[in-house]
Amino acid sequence: MADILPRLWYPLSAAAATTGIVLLLRDFMHGERCPSKATMEGKTVIITGANNGIGKETAKELSKRGGRVIMACRNMDKCQGARDQLVQESGNQNVHCQQVDLASFESVRKFASRINKSEAKVDVLINNAGVMRCPHWKTADGNEWQFQVNYLSHFLLTNLILDKLKAAKQGRIINTSSIAHSQGQINFEDINSTVKYEDTDAYMQSKLALVLFTLELSKRLEGTGVTANTVYPGVTKTNIGQHKLSKMESAVTKPFMWFALRDPARAAQTGVYLSVAPEVADKTGKYWKDTVAITPAAQGRDEDIAKKLWDLSLKMTGLSEDVSSKDQSKEEKASS
Template structure:
């Protein structure tokens, strides 16, 4: 049997590893395609929450590039102004505006909506992008567990307060940024506010499942209005969202884990592709209540399709956000209902 030179064997091995890594990366990252540049949004008014960084910033950037008037709804107004300047410089679109909107404070959400309505009479696109992930247990100003409060409750209130404007502007669209993590989630009505026990991952998964359930129920309620609503999974993206996962302060993680992970993660630009697609694609004008990943419709988890869970979550969300009145039970009491 002929012997192969060692360097050929090593080279072949390296090639196999590299090739396999590229294939694996394509499988993990996905292959969402950028919406054609010919799809414009000139004159449309849109809101993007959490748009001072990451996916939200790139989403706002692309909408501005396509001609939208963009309202950046952010908690940190200074970071928002810096991002706004970059977006205007890159797109040459002057119609980009910063507005304070802290999703962890319902008063801030209501104030944002009031100010928006004094400036605009229409809203074509609402992208509920802002969120947090796997943070230590904290509470919003109204006493709701932070991940559920920001990722779901804040957006639930914001969306409902804007429904009149969205409806009068129809055809219009709502995009709820969820995650594949919703497939691991459960809506724990016995401890929805994580008062009995708290696991950062489980709380995040629950909040992302809530995004999809909210999408399904809202789509049903909006039938016939010309307002469509869909949920998206942006992919596993390299953003600031993972800052609570313990990688920032670890030397080992900084030297080895983070560089390796970065190879397999989407960039924020790639992560924004599905949100842009669902917000603007002409082919989706009659698609509502769906879940998308890599610019393709996918099946969400079985629990995300449960109408009973969706309606119960909606009723609870109405009470916790005090959507229709200022007299509401505390989260812990409502959760036990």
């Protein structure tokens, strides 16, 4: 035994050093942690797609910080399961499930109407839900699935509950986009990919639309105290690849994914930071990665395209220009 130990010393030290380097590198790649310890006490946050992935981790962190958390999800069984887990882990009972299917404007309008009735104010809206590279599906409203679920329905929801964000002291809107926006184009000639559908192009278009939405919305919100920002969470281990990766492919890529892809809890950190930190309360119109504002791609900074997209989105969602007051009351009458 005494002979073996000196011989094992070098290989064991090398293995320990390699493991340490791998873990440090992985930690570095997985992004920054939220530097703010601010609480969410007394604040209400709505998170779309909060039953899974990045949205669920964001909901967990904000419920641990004492917020009133509204999980806006399409499947109530999944939502309830996630909610029970969050309540158990955070000890916060003020976590609620509300049904919304972003593939249906009717569902978004009903959800917004319920929020406008039940909430005196909404401090934070996190437009997180998303779908990536699905087949060429059409929504109930006849739109390309990714464009409506990822972008148009969040455009509609935000506008319908804008008064509640204005009623908060410092309302914050956070749109979840992706680095994919930098390869995207808004195809105004064929916005619903009717002529030609390419799943990646449609995803990139929807994520660019969210960046442009932030740009135009932040200008329109000047002087209201409400901010609008975009978050890029980083490449993360979630269900977002479900339409493209088979079980076999997922199993094969698992070790790579463990190393290179972020844990959802880490990916949630920038959204959490923008939700709570006092030092970013007046930051608006920006694109954030790893808790730092960075410059989005040129097409995400094009103010003319942002305005053109806004006008088209009003038409496609059936909203009028003075959305926050007129349409809200119309919706409330319709659903009462």
